[in-house]
Amino acid sequence: MQVLVYGAGQLAQMMYLEGCPMGIEVHAVDVKNEQVVHPVSKQVIEISLAHAIANADALTVEFEHVPEHLLEQASRSGKLFPSIDAVLIGADRVREKRLLTRLGVKNCAHQVVTHIDQLDECVEALGERLIVKASRDGYDGYGQWRLTEKSELPALKSALQGLDLQTVPLVVEQMLEFDREVSIIGVRDKQGVVRVYPLAENLHHKGQLHVSVAPAFNITEALQQQAEAIFTTLAEGMEYIGVLAVELFQCGEQLLVNEIAPRVHNSGHWTLSGSDVSQFNNHLRAVTGLPLGRCNSHRISAMINIIACSAFSSDLLSIPGCHLYWYGKTVREKRKMGHINVTAENYAELGDKLLALSEYLPIEYFPKLVSEAKRLKSLSAA
Amino acid sequence: MQVLVYGAGQLAQMMYLEGCPMGIEVHAVDVKNEQVVHPVSKQVIEISLAHAIANADALTVEFEHVPEHLLEQASRSGKLFPSIDAVLIGADRVREKRLLTRLGVKNCAHQVVTHIDQLDECVEALGERLIVKASRDGYDGYGQWRLTEKSELPALKSALQGLDLQTVPLVVEQMLEFDREVSIIGVRDKQGVVRVYPLAENLHHKGQLHVSVAPAFNITEALQQQAEAIFTTLAEGMEYIGVLAVELFQCGEQLLVNEIAPRVHNSGHWTLSGSDVSQFNNHLRAVTGLPLGRCNSHRISAMINIIACSAFSSDLLSIPGCHLYWYGKTVREKRKMGHINVTAENYAELGDKLLALSEYLPIEYFPKLVSEAKRLKSLSAA
Structure with a gap:
């Protein structure tokens, strides 16, 4: 095939x-x-x-x-597969928000802005702590902006001056107080069978994913089920075929959708060593009509992105359960060069292994690693 | 690299x-x-x-x-890596036997025959139940012959007539009464570090490997240690670098070397899904000077060779823990087309899965599968 x-x-x-x-x-x-x-x-x-x-x-x-x-x-x-509609939903925040609303899936309070003056209404409706995002990426002058108090509104407006908001609207979201970022990755096949991996916890730095841990610590059965229900609603709502990733904010026992990615996802790379069947394997099975594989986790896994650096000691391979995935690219700023998967029997052991791993890496490129290692050790002691 | x-x-x-x-x-x-x-x-x-x-x-x-x-x-x-000497030992049964003798590693009683009349001495020294093998493969007219009683000796001699035994001698072995065939696969790096996978049990049919199960059932600590000692003696004796496979006969609590393969080996394919680090991965690490990975087994595995057939239902992928490895070749008689790895938590579950697997396969090409599935189920009931 x-x-x-x-x-x-x-x-x-x-x-x-x-x-x-x-x-x-x-x-x-x-x-x-x-x-x-x-x-x-x-x-x-x-x-x-x-x-x-x-x-x-x-x-x-x-x-x-x-x-x-x-x-x-x-x-x-x-x-x-997935369909063009599903791909375009992932590429356009307005379509994405429309889908979430249509399917009744909880997400951040938001408004779509097609004219700069609507920003005043946003502040009235959503409060003065806001994140302003272009609905689509890759347009000159666009990016993300933050409003932390009302007095900054004139400055924000002038920064946005000159953008063609009719063509590329803005999505304005309430800045959320969340406990942590997690993601649910799953797969739906042509017969409508849905399978879902355990929730992963994701640590970002300057807008980039640095570390994922799966299964995330302290996920109740109820929370996993909530995530699976969200996943299923979205996958069925889009008649989705393939692997789909849903980024979520956890606020107490409530999950809110942050973003949908209609594809295999960086926060699912741990499945290459921590699951019987990886997200890549399951995606190919789904789109070619083969039976889906298990979405289990047979160990606790951490995935560490290697970003913008290539100089590190391959002796990291001496750590048991440590696997390197190198993408073979030349170094560039913010570029994902590869990732490292580490598996362990429990969180304490995973913490120990991440600490050991940090000894082999230029630590300035891995700002989340040591703190996460220590956190994992303390969590399991608790 | x-x-x-x-x-x-x-x-x-x-x-x-x-x-x-x-x-x-x-x-x-x-x-x-x-x-x-x-x-x-x-x-x-x-x-x-x-x-x-x-x-x-x-x-x-x-x-x-x-x-x-x-x-x-x-x-x-x-x-x-490994060295030319190690490779040539694997290609020549006379060199192989010489190595085993030099290192004091137990193997089948045997004699090297460079003249047809020496066969009489063989019968005298080794008895009348013999296996006669060409010392090297791929020579016209050569193959393997069996002698089961002395009266067959003239027929054997006439079959061997015309071979140039000075150039390609014969190795004549005592036919052994063994309990089962097992293999030990391990790796040695450039620093002399040796790591060894658990023993696998191998089922052959008409001279070809059909099924391996690893770890083999009912391997005592002493037996695993005996295998590891044999492996280490051979690897160190050859100053071997890379993955080495040693096929063994188990006779009671005694292991005898049957054959050495200076390479990754079919009976180690289970490591692709049953071990943290596969034999292929560890071989590359050893020859490139990277640190070796774990040679563990985190589940019970079976490896089933797909020989000379390509028509089967890919729905076998629906069996949990069932992985297909397809080599992309055109079908030919006796040709290894691919293999299937199946992992399970215990032997009984593995037996169940192999029975389930047999439903998806043209069973005439898998003569060992159903009996092995039933055996695994009965073993674990015992």
């Missing part, structure tokens, strides 16, 4: 590696030049995109920001 | 897949035409063998029958 993945980064690469043993050949599309490439070597495969689409048993994406004309071409083949 | 593997079959392919996440790029050499190829696609890489050797950080083999001039070229680079 053949699967064509839009996007030729590490997610396509990991799909390739997981597909090969199942007899699934994964090719990737570099969406910048529309060339078909080998997902590992990135060598151009001399075949037209149209031809590759015709050859493929299934088409899928490794990221949501695939140019819309390519998604439409893919969709016309009838072999794109 | 780059590793060049002599041989471009499934073992090189699995090394490629395990090497990639560690940042190790594996290339393969098709020893028939001396071309460098991609280990998965088998596409020719436009680079000379000499160039590929120069580029590689380490050279290794996926099978022992690499033409000697290639091994010598590889050896001259100083980067061939």
Whole structure:
């Protein structure tokens, strides 16, 4: 079988590696030049995109920001999973919020802004602590802004001056006091079977995921079920096929959706060593019509992103249960270069192993590692 | 890092897949035409063998029958692991027996025959139940013969007439009454560190491995230690670097060496799903100088070879803990097409899963599967 993945980064690469043993050949599309490439070597495969689409048993994406004309071409083949609608929901915060509202899935209080003067209404309705996000990424001048008190409103307005909010609206969210960030990753197949991995806890730094721990500590059965219900509502609501990731804020015993990613997700990389069947493997099974595998966790896992650095000692492989996943890219600022999975029998042991790991790494690139190691040790002592 | 593997079959392919996440790029050499190829696609890489050797950080083999001039070229680079001597021991039963004798490692009583008349002495010394093997494989007219009583000796002699026993001698072994066949697979690194996986039990049919179960049932601590001592003696005696497989006969509480394979081994494929670190991964670590990984078994595993058949239902993937490893080859008689790993918490569960698996397979190609499934169930009931 053949699967064509839009996007030729590490997610396509990991799909390739997981597909090969199942007899699934994964090719990737570099969406910048529309060339078909080998997902590992990135060598151009001399075949037209149209031809590759015709050859493929299934088409899928490794990221949501695939140019819309390519998604439409893919969709016309009838072999794109998840659907173009699901991918576009992931790429557009307005569509995403509309979906959450339609399905009655709890998320942050928010408003959509298409004219700068609506910001006053936002402050009235949502309060003065706000996060302002472009509805779509990758547009010049757009980004994220924060309002912490009303007096900053004029400055914010002037920063936003000149943006074409009719074309790319803003989503304004109430800044939330949450306890922690978690994510639920699961998979839905063509028969509608849904399977869900245990919740992972995610630690971010400057907007990037640095560490995930799965299963997250102290997840009650009720909380896991709440997450699974949210997942199922969203997956069924979108008639979703493949792996879907849902980022959540935990506020007490309440989970609020932060973001939906219509693809395999960084916070699910732990499944490569901590689950019987990885998210990449299950995604390929879902889109090709193979039976889904187990979404279990047979150990406690931590996933540590290697960001913007390549100089570290490979002796870290001497730590039992420590696995390196290197993406083979050249270093660039903020670039994800690889990740390290560490598995352990319990949280205390995981903490010990992360502390041991920190000895092999240039610690300035891993700002969350040591504190998380210590936290895991203290949690399990409690 | 780059590793060049002599041989471009499934073992090189699995090394490629395990090497990639560690940042190790594996290339393969098709020893028939001396071309460098991609280990998965088998596409020719436009680079000379000499160039590929120069580029590689380490050279290794996926099978022992690499033409000697290639091994010598590889050896001259100083980067061939295991050494040419170790590889040649695996390719030549006379050298192998000589090593076992020199190191005092127990094996079947045997004699080397370089003239047909020596067969009479063999019967006198070893008895009339004998197995006659060519010392090296792949020579016309050679194979294996059995003598079950003295009266068959003239017929055997006439079958062997015309062979050049000076060039390719015979090894004549006493036919052994053994309880079962097991194998010990381990790895030795450049610092001399040795790690060993648990013993696997191997079921053969018509000279081919069909099923391995690891850890083998009912292995006492003493027996595992005996196997580890044999492994260590051999690995140290050869100054071996990489993964080494030792096939053993168990006779009561005694282990006798049957055969040595200087490479990753079919009876170690279970490590891909039943161990933290697979034999392929550990082999690459050893030959590139990375720290060795754990050689544990975190579940009970069975490995089932798919031989000479490709028509089966992929719905077998619905069995929890069932993993397919497909090699992407065209069907040929006796050809290993892939294997299936099944993991379980205990032998009874493993037996149940193998029975379930048998429902998805054309059972005539899997003559050992159902009986082994039933045996595992009965063993654990005992």
